[in-house]
Amino acid sequence: MSAPDAPVSPAVCVEHGERQTFCGLAGIVWLHRKMRDSFFLVIGSRTCAHLLQAAAGVMIFAEPRFATAVLQERDLAGLADCNEELDRVVTALLERRPDIGVLFLIASCPSEVIKLDLDTAAARLSAARQGRPRILAYSGSGLDTRFTQGEDTCLAALVPWLPPLETGRSLLVVGALADVVEDQFCRLFGQLDIGPVHFLPPRRVAELPPVGPGTLAVAAQPFVGDTMAALAARGATLVPAPFPFGGEGTRAWFAAAADAWGVAPQRVAAVLEGPAERAARGLERYRALLAGKRISFLPDTQLEIPLGRFLHRECGMELVELGVPYLDRRMLAPELELLPASARLVEGQDLDAQLDRLHADRPDLTVCGLGLANPLEAAGLTTKWSIELVFSPVHGFDQAADLAELFARPLLRRERLLFER
Numbered sequence: 001m002s003a004p005d006a007p008v009s010p011a012v013c014v015e016h017g018e019r020q021t022f023c024g025l026a027g028i029v030w031l032h033r034k035m036r037d038s039f040f041l042v043i044g045s046r047t048c049a050h051l052l053q054a055a056a057g058v059m060i061f062a063e064p065r066f067a068t069a070v071l072q073e074r075d076l077a078g079l080a081d082c083n084e085e086l087d088r089v090v091t092a093l094l095e096r097r098p099d100i101g102v103l104f105l106i107a108s109c110p111s112e113v114i115k116l117d118l119d120t121a122a123a124r125l126s127a128a129r130q131g132r133p134r135i136l137a138y139s140g141s142g143l144d145t146r147f148t149q150g151e152d153t154c155l156a157a158l159v160p161w162l163p164p165l166e167t168g169r170s171l172l173v174v175g176a177l178a179d180v181v182e183d184q185f186c187r188l189f190g191q192l193d194i195g196p197v198h199f200l201p202p203r204r205v206a207e208l209p210p211v212g213p214g215t216l217a218v219a220a221q222p223f224v225g226d227t228m229a230a231l232a233a234r235g236a237t238l239v240p241a242p243f244p245f246g247g248e249g250t251r252a253w254f255a256a257a258a259d260a261w262g263v264a265p266q267r268v269a270a271v272l273e274g275p276a277e278r279a280a281r282g283l284e285r286y287r288a289l290l291a292g293k294r295i296s297f298l299p300d301t302q303l304e305i306p307l308g309r310f311l312h313r314e315c316g317m318e319l320v321e322l323g324v325p326y327l328d329r330r331m332l333a334p335e336l337e338l339l340p341a342s343a344r345l346v347e348g349q350d351l352d353a354q355l356d357r358l359h360a361d362r363p364d365l366t367v368c369g370l371g372l373a374n375p376l377e378a379a380g381l382t383t384k385w386s387i388e389l390v391f392s393p394v395h396g397f398d399q400a401a402d403l404a405e406l407f408a409r410p411l412l413r414r415e416r417l418l419f420e421r
């Protein structure tokens with residue numbers, strides 16, 4: 001591995017203008033799979049229903065665990081009592097689905113515009129049923145959330161309901177992870193003698209993890225800043241760390257948690273040595289393909305900074321532009337220190353200006369949302385859908401090569417197409 005550029009945090013440019021990214025409703029797609037006793041009811045418009053159907057329409061053969069209560073013109077015009085309508089819909093749903101452990105009511109742009117107070121409605125509906133099931137509200141509205149931020153608002157809504165950790169201590173990993181990754185992480189924490197380890201979100205909401213002054217909370221995703229702040233308010237100690245992407249990031253993440261737990265550095269080195277070496281070996285093949293290639297990220301998932309760090313430091317890619325929907329320095333400070341000063345870091349979006357820069361830069365690979373990929377491909381740019389990075393298991397040592405492969409694949413495809421011409 002060649003030495004990466006000197007790690008000096010790059011300057012940040014802030015842009016305001018037209019944005020192109022999903023709203024926070026998109027989080028339902030992975031959250032409903034993760035929390036198997038949950039149900040997500042969006043109080044929204046036909047647009048919200050279409051987004052969910054298009055993004056998560058794979059539930060054809062199963063009882064779906066998400067739905068949209070579509071606000072009609074009478075609701076929007078203030079002619080109907082939306083709370084009565086909501087009570088009726090929720091009652092019908094719970095009669096049909098007694099298996100629901102927690103019901104999330106999700107605010108959308110239209111429900112926010114008509115100022116429907118879903119927090120109060122959720123408290124009223126939950127109290128009327130003695131908390132069985134628990135009914136909570138959060139916002140996935142495009143007015144105030146971007147894409148992965150919907151997970152943050154959902155998890156933050158759960159924090160007040162976490163049971164208190166009365167005695168002892170525990171480690172809480174925050175941010176949805178694939179089950180296979182959670183299992184790998186549990187094994188490594190076990191070898192480090194760290195435990196009990198809990199995850200938020202849990203696989204079943206009926207088993208919410210405890211929190212209190214004995215909790216060490218470490219984020220596995222960069223977009224859970226408000227959830228981490230809410231955990232700190234419940235007494236948890238937050239562990240700052242780079243995120244567990246790639247061998248280096250995963251090692252630093254485990255080392256930070258182990259250090260906070262009080263594990264001896266020699267023990268940490270002994271446990272992490274083997275997995276880190278395996279990750280580095282797995283990356284060799286992809287490094288040969290990716291090294292020296294130039295990459296730009298358009299702002300979408302909030303994963304742009306840790307993934308850019310991984311691609312630069314472990315795969316040798318040159319970072320042209322890293323766009324992020326918003327820069328949460330509470331979460332990203334340890335990552336920013338690892339970025340090269342040469343990277344152009346842009347917070348927010350002004351789509352036209354960003355596309356102009358992209359066409360001038362002509363990077364080898366552009367990571368962008370679904371809506372931009374086809375026109376950019378037609379303009380001769382090679383693209384990667386950012387949404388795949390959210391849906392694929394990419395955290396941890398054992399997934400480092402798979403993560404690199406996600407970026408190598410479109411480059412190989414482009415080479416093949418050029419060769420066949």
Ligand code: SF4
Pocket residue numbers: 023024025044045047048049051107108109110140141142143
């Ligand atoms: S919440 Fe807003 S941005 Fe999201 S799908 Fe509904 S209307 Fe569109």
